[in-house]
Amino acid sequence: MTEGSASGGANGDVDGAESPRPYPVNLDIRGRLAVVVGGGHVAARKVASLLRSGAHVTVISPAIDPRIADEVERGRVAWVDKPYKSGDNLFAAGRDDDQTDLGHDGDAGLARAFIVIACTDDPAVNALVVHDARAAGVPLINNAADPVQSNFGNVAVTEHDGLMVTVSTYGKDPSRARKVKERITRWLWELSGRAT
Ligand SMILES: C[C@@]1(CC(=O)O)c2cc3[nH]c(cc4nc(cc5[nH]c(cc(n2)[C@H]1CCC(=O)O)[C@@](C)(CC(=O)O)[C@@H]5CCC(=O)O)C(CC(=O)O)=C4CCC(=O)O)c(CCC(=O)O)c3CC(=O)O
Ligand SMILES: NC(=O)C1=CN([C@@H]2O[C@H](COP(=O)(O)OP(=O)(O)OC[C@H]3O[C@@H](n4cnc5c(N)ncnc54)[C@H](O)[C@@H]3O)[C@@H](O)[C@H]2O)C=CC1
Structure with a gap:
């Protein structure tokens, strides 16, 4: 059973009057590491909102939307320029502060993230990212193409x-x-x- 599926996912089915609703909060993510896997239209929107909330953002994707490239250029986003791979040492290019050092050899690559958003156009990759993030104990996990795999939803x-x-x-x-x-x-x- 997937996480949250007992209630249809954190932002999934909420039909009957008895169904639990997602718990609405305003999260303080200033200075926290957010890893976005995928670099397309959806990633660009998620990156923009993560930056507005003060997160340290790393994008893992072989290609990135011009809006993300602009943030990389300005030094506000670290870009790992390759397809996602489980357990990679994701020492982020372009920034050397501790927040973006996602792991040393042998570490699960996503372990230091507070938030992981999977938004590639490949469902198998998105599912793998969710699996790895759960295994690494990442608190907040979103599959942008599958609410049932997410434990939070964007609004x-x-x-x-x-x-x-x-x-x-x-x-x-x-x-x-x-x-x-x-x-x-x-x-x-x-x-x-x-x-x-
Ligand atoms: C579950 C959720 C997961 C999450 O992202 O956390 C999710 C999932 C999916 N979105 C899909 C499609 C689109 N989503 C948008 C836009 C937004 N989507 C956002 C949130 C969420 N989207 C979460 C639930 C929110 C809720 O509870 O209502 C917003 C509100 C916030 C944000 O992304 O920042 C942002 C508006 C930003 C703004 O302007 O404010 C547009 C563009 C548009 O409408 O302009 C399209 C194309 C529409 C079309 O194709 O018609 C698909 C189908 C994909 C497919 O078919 O391949 C899925 C997958 C599925 O539903 O299974
Ligand atoms: N939650 C939301 O708001 C929405 C979610 N979606 C879903 O999000 C997904 C992505 O949509 P778009 O951004 O429009 O697609 P897109 O085609 O613009 O971008 C896909 C990105 O994934 C990257 N990618 C592909 N394989 C990868 C890998 N192995 N590792 C890392 N990155 C990889 C590509 O380089 C590209 O940057 C779709 O599956 C769609 O169903 C779509 C619309 C809205």
């Missing part, structure tokens, strides 16, 4: 004038979450327009 976020509003569909309809978030954003701007 749509809008911020305005000291307010943060987050929207979730329990993993069921991410586009709906984005659309509702966009409406809330417009509404918050309208409200603040009236207030002034």
Whole structure:
């Protein structure tokens, strides 16, 4: 049984009134190591939000989206320029602080991560990353293509004038979450327009 599957995954099925809901929190991840495996469109979005929250981000992928490349260029993201491989010594290129030294020879590569997000376009690789992250004791694990394998889900976020509003569909309809978030954003701007 996969982690969290008893409740349909942390952000999976939440149908009946008796089903447990995901526990909503605001996490302090400043200075924590976040490893994103995959470097495409989805990775670019996750990297941006991890950076906004002050995480130290390492991306493992043979290719990266221009938005990630830009952050690598600016020294804000460490890039391990190769396909994911279990147990690799992932001493991150481009930054030598302890946070991105993911392991020495023999260490499980992901062991120092606080958050791991698997978002390659290969389901087998994503599943392997989730497996390795669990084995390494990583606290927070997300498979962007499979909520049932995740123990947390990403949410749509809008911020305005000291307010943060987050929207979730329990993993069921991410586009709906984005659309509702966009409406809330417009509404918050309208409200603040009236207030002034
Ligand atoms: C479960 C979850 C896992 C997680 O990422 O944690 C997940 C999973 C999946 N998303 C899929 C598709 C898309 N997701 C987006 C966008 C967002 N997805 C986000 C979150 C989540 N997505 C989590 C649940 C959120 C919730 O509970 O509602 C947002 C809110 C936050 C963020 O990513 O930062 C962000 C909006 C950002 C914003 O603008 O605010 C778009 C683009 C769009 O809509 O613009 C598309 C293309 C839509 C299309 O194709 O129509 C697929 C199908 C993939 C496939 O078919 O291959 C899966 C897999 C599956 O559902 O099984
Ligand atoms: N959670 C979410 O918000 C969403 C999730 N998805 C899912 O996320 C996955 C990725 O989608 P996109 O980013 O649009 O794909 P993409 O094609 O833009 O990017 C895939 C990335 O994975 C990398 N990759 C491939 N094999 C790899 C390996 N062995 N090791 C490391 N990196 C590897 C590629 O180099 C590329 O950078 C898809 O499976 C899709 O189902 C899609 C849309 C939204």
